[in-house]
Amino acid sequence: MNLWLAALLLVAATNPPRRRAELPKGLAIVAAGAGLTLVVLVGLGVAGATALEKLDISAPTFRVAVGLVLLVRGVIDLFLSPFDNGEGLPGWRAVLAPVFFPVLFRPELALVAVAVGVDGGAGRLVFGATLAMMLVVGSVAWLRRFDRALDRMASVVLIVLAVDRLIDGVFAL
Amino acid sequence: MTVWVAVLVGLRLFILQPERCGDVGPAEVRTAAAAAVDWLIRNQQPDGQWLYRYDATGDRDLGGYNVARHAGVAFSLYGAAAAGIPAALKFADRGSEWLRRRLVPAGGGVAVDDHGVTVGIGGSALWALALGERRLHTADDLYDQELRGLGRFLVSQIEPNGAVAERWDPTADQPVFGAYSPFFTGEAYFALARLERLFPGEGWGAAADRIGHYLATERDDAEDWFPAVSDHWGAYGLAETAHWRELTEDELAHAETLGGIFGPQVRYASQRTESWFTHVTRGRQTLGAGLGTLGEGTTSLWLAARLDSRLGHLSADAAERSRCVAGLLVERQVDVAESFGYADPGRTAGAWFQFGVTQMDDQQHPLSALLRTLPILEEET
Numbered sequence: 001m002n003l004w005l006a007a008l009l010l011v012a013a014t015n016p017p018r019r020r021a022e023l024p025k026g027l028a029i030v031a032a033g034a035g036l037t038l039v040v041l042v043g044l045g046v047a048g049a050t051a052l053e054k055l056d057i058s059a060p061t062f063r064v065a066v067g068l069v070l071l072v073r074g075v076i077d078l079f080l081s082p083f084d085n086g087e088g089l090p091g092w093r094a095v096l097a098p099v100f101f102p103v104l105f106r107p108e109l110a111l112v113a114v115a116v117g118v119d120g121g122a123g124r125l126v127f128g129a130t131l132a133m134m135l136v137v138g139s140v141a142w143l144r145r146f147d148r149a150l151d152r153m154a155s156v157v158l159i160v161l162a163v164d165r166l167i168d169g170v171f172a173l
Numbered sequence: 174m175t176v177w178v179a180v181l182v183g184l185r186l187f188i189l190q191p192e193r194c195g196d197v198g199p200a201e202v203r204t205a206a207a208a209a210v211d212w213l214i215r216n217q218q219p220d221g222q223w224l225y226r227y228d229a230t231g232d233r234d235l236g237g238y239n240v241a242r243h244a245g246v247a248f249s250l251y252g253a254a255a256a257g258i259p260a261a262l263k264f265a266d267r268g269s270e271w272l273r274r275r276l277v278p279a280g281g282g283v284a285v286d287d288h289g290v291t292v293g294i295g296g297s298a299l300w301a302l303a304l305g306e307r308r309l310h311t312a313d314d315l316y317d318q319e320l321r322g323l324g325r326f327l328v329s330q331i332e333p334n335g336a337v338a339e340r341w342d343p344t345a346d347q348p349v350f351g352a353y354s355p356f357f358t359g360e361a362y363f364a365l366a367r368l369e370r371l372f373p374g375e376g377w378g379a380a381a382d383r384i385g386h387y388l389a390t391e392r393d394d395a396e397d398w399f400p401a402v403s404d405h406w407g408a409y410g411l412a413e414t415a416h417w418r419e420l421t422e423d424e425l426a427h428a429e430t431l432g433g434i435f436g437p438q439v440r441y442a443s444q445r446t447e448s449w450f451t452h453v454t455r456g457r458q459t460l461g462a463g464l465g466t467l468g469e470g471t472t473s474l475w476l477a478a479r480l481d482s483r484l485g486h487l488s489a490d491a492a493e494r495s496r497c498v499a500g501l502l503v504e505r506q507v508d509v510a511e512s513f514g515y516a517d518p519g520r521t522a523g524a525w526f527q528f529g530v531t532q533m534d535d536q537q538h539p540l541s542a543l544l545r546t547l548p549i550l551e552e553e554t
Contacts, residue, residue: 056191056193061440065184068184069180069184106176170437171433172490173491173494
């Protein structure tokens, strides 16, 4: 997996414009939550190969799983508006909820982080995840309102990448 | 949280089932191969034929016979002899003598007659492979005349575009045009590529190349195979060709395609257990023959990757899948202790069964796969 595919996967799985609609307005809190998410994603990616080995899962089979989850996520995001995540924790604890969980640290993103870590290596994961989290913070800082068109565009990209991962996984030696 | 649980549990149950490949080393693989050879030795009749199909549950010889599979077993046994199981040579030769008695003049050479109205070329191609294996590893020229005769016959079956006619018409002494086998073409390819390696300069390579190009560029579409043929013989042929020349771009691409056919099958097969859950979600465990062919395919790609650096990126994955197949074969083989649970341990020990039945090729393909995995495992230890 090359650098740009890794970055595109992480950014599309994050879908920054959509996250903009789900995150609180406090930029510092969002930035802190994004930082925490970045650390967890990198940790997952680095530990991913060992975890897959322990679970007797090969990298190609994992790619298939990632592709399927991304496909479902992409289709849902394409046709449905963002969900209301309910009340978060007050003050700085909002970094944990809702910013880190459930908005940023999501199953599809965690799976992509592992896949990128396994197939692309830690460097590409760090680059892609950092870019994705910077775009999340940027979307909160610069997008004046939720932009459904950008959300849909990211969803379409995610669907294309999902199919690519599926094919790559199914037809891998 | 519900979404997390649903995704992770759903994936584990239905997509990410454990690939239970086992962890085998060269010693276990060699032992399993020797046990398979012993089965073939014990179950060979004095005239050279092997027990064809056996039901262990009812302790019944189910009869039937297949000349191509007979020749395939001889090929595997010669491979075993080459890998250091010397007893295999004598019994492979006995099998070869049975085939020699069935030779008939055909296509400017000789063919193994299967006594049909038309004659399938599988027996001839596989015996050529068997004799080629024998010649390569013993340097004994005992069967050279037959080997070259079989080669000439196979060349006569090649159509202008590189397709290989599945059958030969003994009355007209010509190929039966328009009928093709998913496997005979690859067998002929491998046999002729082996002949080029054994007897360079005699023109065998050009014939092999015609088939190889056809396999790489046209076969699945031209012969309407869907899904594409899981062609372990074609993979053998590619690796064999890589011994005497660089592979073409089309052949390199074909190796990649074959990898994409073998790989998912190995992963899927490794997820199958005897539990009801995997029966429902993954189906029953495959035949020993089927599993063995996958190992033959992946080991051939590994070898091709070793010989042609442009396929080097396939090497690690091919090795991993080959190890996986070997692990599954070792685990699923009936060992001596288990064989005493059956009515006739002599017909069960060392064999692979599905639904209580084994067929001679259920030993042939696993044996070859195990033997060809040995260099991979030995290199790692």
